Amino acid sequence: xxxxxxxxxxxxxxxxxxxxxxxxxxxxxxxxxxxxxxxxxxxxxxxxxxxxxxxxxxxxxxxxxxxxxxxxxxxxxxxxxxxxxxxxxxxxxxxxxxxxxxxxxxxxxxxxxxxxxxxxxxxxxxxxxxxxxxxxxxxxxxxxxxxxxxxxxxxxxxxxxxxxxxxxxxxxxxxxxxxxxxxxxxxxxxxxxxxxxxxxxxxxxxxxxxxxxxxxxxxxxxxxxxxxxxxxxxxxxxxxxxxxxxxxxxxxxxxxxxxxxxxxxxxxxxxxxxxxxxxxxxxxxxxxxxxxxxxxxxxxxxxxxxxxxxxxxxxxxxxxxxxxxxxxxxxxxxxxxxxxxxxxxxxxxxxxxxxxxxx
Numbered sequence: 001x002x003x004x005x006x007x008x009x010x011x012x013x014x015x016x017x018x019x020x021x022x023x024x025x026x027x028x029x030x031x032x033x034x035x036x037x038x039x040x041x042x043x044x045x046x047x048x049x050x051x052x053x054x055x056x057x058x059x060x061x062x063x064x065x066x067x068x069x070x071x072x073x074x075x076x077x078x079x080x081x082x083x084x085x086x087x088x089x090x091x092x093x094x095x096x097x098x099x100x101x102x103x104x105x106x107x108x109x110x111x112x113x114x115x116x117x118x119x120x121x122x123x124x125x126x127x128x129x130x131x132x133x134x135x136x137x138x139x140x141x142x143x144x145x146x147x148x149x150x151x152x153x154x155x156x157x158x159x160x161x162x163x164x165x166x167x168x169x170x171x172x173x174x175x176x177x178x179x180x181x182x183x184x185x186x187x188x189x190x191x192x193x194x195x196x197x198x199x200x201x202x203x204x205x206x207x208x209x210x211x212x213x214x215x216x217x218x219x220x221x222x223x224x225x226x227x228x229x230x231x232x233x234x235x236x237x238x239x240x241x242x243x244x245x246x247x248x249x250x251x252x253x254x255x256x257x258x259x260x261x262x263x264x265x266x267x268x269x270x271x272x273x274x275x276x277x278x279x280x281x282x283x284x285x286x287x288x289x290x291x292x293x294x295x296x297x298x299x300x301x302x303x304x305x306x307x308x309x310x311x312x313x314x315x316x317x318x319x320x321x322x323x324x325x326x327x328x329x330x331x332x333x334x335x336x337x338x339x340x341x342x343x344x345x346x347x348x349x350x351x352x353x354x355x356x357x358x359x
Contacts, residue, residue: 028149029317030278031340033232033333034264035118036257037111037160038239038297040288041102041310043254044082045095045323047074052294056247066251078255081262086282086314091321091357093328094310100323102309104286104330109298109306111239114285114330115166121334121350132161135168140334140345142172144230147343155226157219158234161208177218178234180210192221205244212237212253216260220267227273229341235260242288245295265314279315279340283333317359328354 042049048066053059059067068074076083086092094102106113106123112130117123119139126136145154154174156167161179169176177183180199183192199214212235219233235257241249261282268274288294289303297306309330317340335353338345346352 028229028277029341030229030274031231031337032264032268032274032278032280033230033337034261034280034282035115035232035234036238036254036282036284037234037236038242038286038288039254039257039284040294040305041094041096041284041308042290043075043078043251044092044310045075045097046071047076047078048251049294052247052291053251055291056245058248058251061248062251066255078251079258081258081265082312085262085265086312087322089320090312090314090318092310092312092323093326093354093357094308095323096308098323098325100325101327102283102311102330103327104307104309106330107299109286109303111160111285112162112166114309115163115234117331118283118285118333119166121331121345121348123331130162132165134165134170138348139167139172140337140350141167141174141230141232143345143348144338144341144343145172145174150229150341153227153229155222155228155230156232156234157215157222158232159209159212159215159236160234163234177222178215179208180204183218183221187225189221189225192218192225195221206240209236209240212257212260216263220264223267223274224271227271230337233264242295247294268315277316279313279318281311281313281318281333281337281340283311283330284309285330313357319357319359321357324357326354326356 048062050067053062066077068077093100104114106117113127116127116135116137120137124137141154141156144150156174156176158178163178164176167174167176182196195214195217204210223231237253238250241253265280268278286297287306287308288297290305293302297303329351331351332354335345335350339353339358
């Protein structure tokens with residue numbers, strides 16, 4: 001499906017009164033949601049798991065870049081932007097060593113059920129596989145897009161090709177670029193056309209997931225071109241490299257995703273349409289097992305720990321609490337995203353937002 005968007009230049013020239021996105025109106029808040037698939041809280045809050053690296057025979061190849069006996073320094077090596085910027089100016093939740101639990105309530109602890117919970121604000125027992133079945137539930141993105149002030153100003157980019165079904169793109173009408181989809185907009189930027197060519201010529205390790213660099217770059221180009229008020233970017237490499245039992249690639253993907261987030265945040269700060277009014281909210285969909293179970297997630301003793309998640313946030317409307325000792329549930333993310341732009345998704349039946357982190 002070809003989806004046409006108004007260019008950012010036209011948005012600027014026409015002003016907020018003639019555009020749903022309202023790029024020139026400083027009173028209109030915006031929000032970016034960025035998920036990292038299956039990245040364990042253990043690595044986020046303690047850095048490289050040396051025991052796991054030894055067991056997977058990856059310690060030698062990773063130690064020079066990421067090892068430190070002090071977990072505080074190790075995590076800074078693994079995710080330097082998260083710990084030098086977000087930890088200072090924003091908030092991080094889910095460090096179980098501090099007694100902060102991020103709980104998944106869907107009881108299944110794998111991707112589609114968890115993305116449904118994260119995006120709709122409630123679990124749904126009917127969603128019990130990763131099959132490409134259109135989501136019967138309305139996500140916060142679809143709900144926001146139905147509000148006149150957000151019409152035509154919500155978009156999603158994901159590495160996994162199931163996201164058009166999770167977001168029910170056919171029903172919602174949301175522009176969703178995921179999997180190996182190209183940018184099909186006639187008004188696309190030259191670099192989006194180049195990305196189309198490059199993606200087609202670049203092999204992926206997986207049949208259903210593209211490399212995150214394409215998701216990231218397509219999202220940045222769209223951010224510049226269309227200036228959506230709500231943007232969702234879903235990175236996936238961490239989960240898929242773990243499923244491939246490639247521990248070194250999993251660790252390096254976590255580090256690379258931190259760089260992607262730094263890049264995304266930098267673009268938001270440099271763009272007048274977003275600077276000073278756009279929080280960035282960063283959760284993960286599920287945890288993973290420990291020991292030999294690190295490669296997967298789900299129910300059962302081998303995957304124990306999959307039920308724990310984490311989240312981070314930074315920007316206006318987010319309290320700079322740093323590493324906070326607060327519990328939260330995955331289903332609270334949806335209403336938190338809505339609250340960041342002044343809307344009440346909880347009134348539609350979603351779980352309440354994480355009020356403690358909101359200004």
